[in-house]
Amino acid sequence: VQLLESGGGLVQPGGSLRLSCAASGFTFTSYAMNWVRQAPGKGLEWVSAINGAGDDTYYADSVKGRFTISKDNSKNTLYLQMNSLRAEDTATYYCAKDRTGYYAPLDYWGQGTLVTVSS
């Protein structure tokens, strides 16, 4: 299993960014995928999840209405569209696969991509 995030960078407050996570080594449609973030020096915060088919999505209250999770099963790629970014969204964003596809922890994580929101 490999998960490779990309798309992070520096963005101004109010701006937008799209993160990608290329997945390989497992059946992408069989597992829920997640985004988890970690602000510098802080703990882990779950951000969003999408089921294997891509037709059910879930969000933390802190990002609801601003972030959109999606996936392209033909490309084995997970996305996170982030709009109306705020300074408090500054973090390393990890994509992570859940272990069994249902009521399970996260067994594989990418290396993370850093998003910095600053003017």
Add this chain to the structure above:
Amino acid sequence: ERVMTQSPATLSVSPGEGATLSCRASQSVSSNLAWYQQKPGQAPRLLIYGASTRATGVPARFSGSGSGTEFTLTISSLQSEDFAVYYCQQYYNWPLYTFGQGTKLEIK
């Protein structure tokens, strides 16, 4: 929302000794509890799921126990590579996961 609280925030232990980390849930999570290890500059690594089942490749010196609202991660005979930050996570409300704030295990 189920709030996860870990204690202590920092634990200082000498190599070769054992360590016990605690995690408390604000409401029962049954056995839907996982533990992760994170080293500086690395992604978290799944250690324990189902409160007590070791993930693939995790050494036997790591053990988990508990159910409901009280959980423990025990590491026997600490090795140098075990000094890291440890997080508990509930997945009772899958996929609306919540993590504890972490316990930093440092060398005494």
